[in-house]
Amino acid sequence: MPDFHLNYVPTFTLLQKETLAAMEERLLQASTRIPVGVLIPALYSDLASPAMANIIKELTQMQFVGRVYISLDRADLEDFRRAKEIVAPLEDKGCLLWNDNPQVQAVIQKIDDLLPLGPRGKGRAVWTALGYILTKGEVSVLAFHDADILTYDRTFLVRLLYAVVQLRYQFAKGFYARYGDRLYGRAVRLFYFPFVRSLRVILGNLDFLEYMADFRYPLAGEFAMFTSIAREMQFPSDWGIEVGILSEIYRLVRVPRICQVELTNRYDHKHQQLGTDPHSGLQKMIADIARTFFAQLSSQGIVLSREFFRTLKLTYLTHARSVVGVYEAFAEMHDLEQYDLHNELTAVETFAHALDNAFEDFHHYPFGSPFIPDWRRIEVAIEGIMEELTAALDRPL
Structure with missing residues (x-):
């Protein structure tokens, strides 16, 4: 997507004649002064997949990556033992963190008794690994x-890390196009973009919404930052994690020191289903994302009444249905024969129902998606707890 359009958030698109080898060499030199790590949250089913096998193969060849932390979640002892064999090719670079180790869970329960952590999910897996990484102090950029x-290939990390390690942006967010024989990314195409557009129509010119609207793939799970920022960062324990992290970065970092980087020409990963009820699949994801937005807006003094929610839902439906027509034309232009207008509109209607659930949850729990306390607060509240967690993770058996 090579272009020179200047976004509100500094944006680095992918040019066709970039010299990846030169970028990697400069990154390698810089990594001797600024140690680099990679954090990957994973279920055992993810870890045992062909996708992860390729990721591990690529990571073993990246000399600029000093440590790879894999946060293994919802895994029993047998899963953990098999996982150790899977990550063995990483050798000393690899660090497998077993979150379901009873010793680790005992430490986490001690924290939860004082500072509620919210339900388990991707956010909790990331948070647990962050506590370990910050205590170890082995890397400066993550x-x-x-x-x-x-x-996945090495281009992902070269471009993502280059923006932070070499260009010294404080935070870099990855983006890309997701397609195959059809357009993917329904959550961002059919919900996030028209949802944020609707908020801007109703609430007017808010700097926060301008910032959140500017990301080209805001729900992407690829980003990099200095670990000093991670210590002070709160984020949701559920599917609102990406939106929550973008919101926290907005709070902690000036926008000119934030950037987004196109990582590849085409990206593909496991596809989520719509879900059969409000607590599964994309329906739950949409509700979690919406609640995170509502909490952020309320914290800025915006009153979200029942009338606001009714207007937002109708405005969202109007914008979302209009973008479906645009994506239909986009698919025809690129000869994507699998585009299904009915399925796209069904997704929009399902997401509108998920908004209803988000509205009700927000009225019952006005803090929105549960935010996990930042590690800076936790280490002050419970002396020595980070060292205790790290020791437990270092003694998995």
Whole structure:
């Protein structure tokens, strides 16, 4: 997507004649002064997939990456033992963190008794690993990505990390196009973009919404930052994690020191289903994302009444249905024969129902999606707890 359009958030698109080898060499030199790590949250099913096998193979060849932290979640002892064999090719670079170790869970329960952590999910897996990484102090810059990327190669991390390690942006967010024989990314195409547009129509010119609207793939799980920022960062324990992290970065960092980087020409990973009820699939994801937005807006003094929610739903439906027509034309232009207008409109209507659930949850729980306390507060509230967690993770058996 090579272009020179200047976004509100500094944006680096992918040019066709970039010299990846030169970028990687400069990154390698810089990594001797600024150690680099990678954090990957994963279920065992993710870790045992062909996608993760390729990710591990690529990571073993990246000399600029000093440590790879894999946060293994919802896994029993047998899963953990098999996982150790899977990550063995990483050798000393690899660090497998077993979150379901009873010793680790005992430490986490001690924290939860004083500072509620919210339900388990991707956010909790990231948070647990962050506590370990910050205590160890082995890396200065940390990249995050998921374990189910089917089109993964070294370009991902070279471009993502280069913006932070070499260009010294404080935070870099990855973006890309998701398509195959059809357009993917329904959550961002059919919900996030028209949802944020609707908020801007109703609430007017808010700097926060301008910032959140400017990301080209805001729900992407790939980003990098300095670990000093991670210590002070709160984020949701559920599917609102990406939106929550973008909101926290907005609070902690000036926008000119934030950037987004196009990582690849085409990206593919495991596809989520719409879900059969409000607590599964994309329906739950949409509700979690919406609640995170509502909490952020309320914290800025905006009153979200029942009338506001009714207007927002109708405005969202109007904008979402209009973009479906645009994506239909887009698919025809690129000869994507699998585009299904009915399925796209069904997704929009399902997301509108998910908004209803988000509205009700927000009225019952006005803080929105549960935010996990930042590690800076936790280490002050419970002396020695980070060292205790780290010791438990270092003694998995």
